[in-house]
Amino acid sequence: MKDSISRRKFIGRSIGISTGALVLPSAEAFGMQVKSGSTIPLIITSHANDTGRKALEEGWKILAAGGSAVTAVETAANIIELDPEDTSVGYGGLPNEKGVVQLDASFMDGRTYSAGAVACLENIKTPSSVARLVMQRTNHVLLTGAGALEFAKAWGFREENLLTEKARKIWLRWKEEMSAIDDWGPPEHLKDQQKLESWWQDFPEIEHHYGTTNVLAIDKNGDIAGCTTTSGLSFKLNGRVGDSPIIGAGLYVDNEVGAAAATGRGEDVIKSCASYFMVLRMKDGRSPQQACEDALHMITDRYKKVNPDYFPSEKFVAINKYGETGCASMKGSVNPQMSVMTGRGYTKYEGTIAFPGK
Numbered sequence: 001m002k003d004s005i006s007r008r009k010f011i012g013r014s015i016g017i018s019t020g021a022l023v024l025p026s027a028e029a030f031g032m033q034v035k036s037g038s039t040i041p042l043i044i045t046s047h048a049n050d051t052g053r054k055a056l057e058e059g060w061k062i063l064a065a066g067g068s069a070v071t072a073v074e075t076a077a078n079i080i081e082l083d084p085e086d087t088s089v090g091y092g093g094l095p096n097e098k099g100v101v102q103l104d105a106s107f108m109d110g111r112t113y114s115a116g117a118v119a120c121l122e123n124i125k126t127p128s129s130v131a132r133l134v135m136q137r138t139n140h141v142l143l144t145g146a147g148a149l150e151f152a153k154a155w156g157f158r159e160e161n162l163l164t165e166k167a168r169k170i171w172l173r174w175k176e177e178m179s180a181i182d183d184w185g186p187p188e189h190l191k192d193q194q195k196l197e198s199w200w201q202d203f204p205e206i207e208h209h210y211g212t213t214n215v216l217a218i219d220k221n222g223d224i225a226g227c228t229t230t231s232g233l234s235f236k237l238n239g240r241v242g243d244s245p246i247i248g249a250g251l252y253v254d255n256e257v258g259a260a261a262a263t264g265r266g267e268d269v270i271k272s273c274a275s276y277f278m279v280l281r282m283k284d285g286r287s288p289q290q291a292c293e294d295a296l297h298m299i300t301d302r303y304k305k306v307n308p309d310y311f312p313s314e315k316f317v318a319i320n321k322y323g324e325t326g327c328a329s330m331k332g333s334v335n336p337q338m339s340v341m342t343g344r345g346y347t348k349y350e351g352t353i354a355f356p357g358k
């Protein structure tokens with residue numbers, strides 16, 4: 001494995017956050033122990049676009065005012081979920097094969113070792129908030145489908161149509177061209193991957209044809225929280241649940257270590273328990289960057305006997321309790337990025353590609 005630490009770098013620059021009288025505290029001001037070059041409080045998201053930045057600016061206000069990591073994470077996740085232009089998360093997400101938007105989300109609180117999640121939730125724009133309530137107001141971890149919706153309504157969430165015109169038109173186009181690129185049939189790891197990718201080239205305006213967002217934060221007390229929220233794989237089978245609401249797969253948080261989360265083809269993330277694996281790697285002393293890369297290599301190692309040319313599209317992010325960050329993707333030619341906000345301002349962190357050119 002390559003030495004990622006020497007290659008990773010921060011890009012972008014401090015933005016001089018326009019938060020008025022907002023005090024931007026340093027880790028030292030909070031008496032936190034951090035590694036050189038890192039700082040706490042900290043909030044990150046796998047979304048490196050404008051919405052990701054806006055989300056972190058709002059999440060940061062909570063942290064800077066001394067608020068909890070849980071609230072900062074929820075505030076940031078809600079902003080991404082409510083963006084109608086984002087076709088990968090919440091409102092505006094691409095639907096399943098039936099044209100129905102089914103959302104998955106999970107939440108984990110490292111301080112209390114509690115977790116909550118919802119899967120196949122319909123008609124609610126902010127599934128991360130419902131997941132937080134499952135975590136804080138029930139003795140369960142995961143609610144699905146009709147039960148998750150009933151729970152959300154009981155807590156006052158309003159049912160709304162989540163299918164935007166933009167998403168509906170893309171879905172109709174997919175139906176018209178439906179063929180070997182849907183998810184029916186045995187995967188055979190996965191013979192039509194290239195065809196699937198080339199189909200999407202007709203939609204350059206769609207930034208995320210699949211995708212998810214992860215938000216991870218450490219607050220002034222050193223408490224760590226995380227959330228993963230998604231509309232899941234586009235045109236998935238009705239009722240399909242991805243990795244995002246599965247604790248240990250799409251998300252894992254441990255106050256004593258750090259937090260990790262995943263985006264990409266959830267089936268592989270579920271089978272590999274990738275987020276839990278990353279946290280265990282960090283517990284063993286690996287940096288967040290190394291832990292992300294280790295997890296990607298672990299997945300391809302598992303597939304070697306079945307198909308050595310199979311490199312599922314995944315992107316992993318991680319933070320440790322010292323305020324260090326990491327991000328890595330499985331393949332491609334463009335290094336993955338994520339958004340990071342600390343007392344020093346906003347940066348885009350550029351991660352590594354585990355298998356460049358694949």
Ligand code: ASP
Pocket residue numbers: 210211212230231232233241242243244262263264265266267
């Ligand atoms: N991980 C999500 C899922 O499998 C989708 C994605 O991140 O692209 O549902």
